[in-house]
Amino acid sequence: MEPNDTIPAAPEAPVGTPGPRRRPRGRTTLIITAAALLGISGGVAVGYGIQAERPPTPLSALSQPGLGYPAKALPADRVPAPLPVAQDRQVKTDGDLRKLLVDKPKGAKKSLADELGIGDGWATLPEYAQDFYKDPNYMFESLAGGDFRRVASASWRRGQYGDIQVQLIQFRSGDLLGASDHVADQVAYMDEEKGGAGNLGHAIKGSREGRYFLFPVEREAGYLPSYRARALAVRGDIAMDINIYDTVPISKKDIRTLAERQLERL
Numbered sequence: 001m002e003p004n005d006t007i008p009a010a011p012e013a014p015v016g017t018p019g020p021r022r023r024p025r026g027r028t029t030l031i032i033t034a035a036a037l038l039g040i041s042g043g044v045a046v047g048y049g050i051q052a053e054r055p056p057t058p059l060s061a062l063s064q065p066g067l068g069y070p071a072k073a074l075p076a077d078r079v080p081a082p083l084p085v086a087q088d089r090q091v092k093t094d095g096d097l098r099k100l101l102v103d104k105p106k107g108a109k110k111s112l113a114d115e116l117g118i119g120d121g122w123a124t125l126p127e128y129a130q131d132f133y134k135d136p137n138y139m140f141e142s143l144a145g146g147d148f149r150r151v152a153s154a155s156w157r158r159g160q161y162g163d164i165q166v167q168l169i170q171f172r173s174g175d176l177l178g179a180s181d182h183v184a185d186q187v188a189y190m191d192e193e194k195g196g197a198g199n200l201g202h203a204i205k206g207s208r209e210g211r212y213f214l215f216p217v218e219r220e221a222g223y224l225p226s227y228r229a230r231a232l233a234v235r236g237d238i239a240m241d242i243n244i245y246d247t248v249p250i251s252k253k254d255i256r257t258l259a260e261r262q263l264e265r266l
Contacts, residue, residue, distance in 0.1 A: 128153075159246060
């Protein structure tokens with residue numbers, strides 16, 4: 001080719017002639033994903049098949065001797081003795097609950113109901129709720145909802161105008177903790193100025209959550225001063241509620257001693 005000769009241009013492709021085909025985008029990704037899923041599924045199936053063919057692995061032996069299955073009765077010389085009645089609280093509390101009430105405090109006198117022969121040592125749920133709470137309807141519903149069972153009650157006269165009242169409120173044994181809940185609710189508001197004693201009280205010996213309280217004196221024109229002490233504790237399914245009212249000061253020893261003596265009976 002001579003230097004002055006020009007290179008002929010490449011012939012243009014005719015209009016409408018198709019170009020080179022391209023692979024659709026994303027198809028490779030789908031193929032890889034499908035292969036991975038098939039691999040995982042196949043691996044799980046193979047692993048399950050292998051495990052299914054293996055013999056079952058025996059459980060570890062129990063650490064306690066003599067508890068293998070099937071159970072075998074213990075020899076007569078190894079059978080534990082039954083719990084003594086004195087240590088079986090259920091035998092104690094399922095009987096006549098009035099027998100667990102504390103004895104008459106020193107210096108106290110029979111109540112008017114006892115003198116008239118109309119007191120039987122029992123109190124109904126409405127009577128208990130009405131005597132001690134400003135909202136008896138709420139207390140009635142609360143106790144009834146907590147599987148209330150019964151109330152054993154004792155009362156005595158103290159001095160000229162004083163009064164001592166002891167209640168053992170028993171709840172049914174079940175999935176509710178009626179006695180514990182009742183005492184906890186009462187203790188919770190006792191430090192309030194309105195309706196409570198206005199203080200945290202003092203612990204009762206022999207009880208984890210039991211406490212006794214001295215209320216501030218209430219004075220009103222034309223009336224004698226009013227003093228009050230209260231003790232609350234729980235033992236099993238029984239809530240203990242003790243109240244002392246008087247027109248003369250009540251000592252800590254009076255309410256504390258009475259509460260401790262009552263707990264010893266439960």
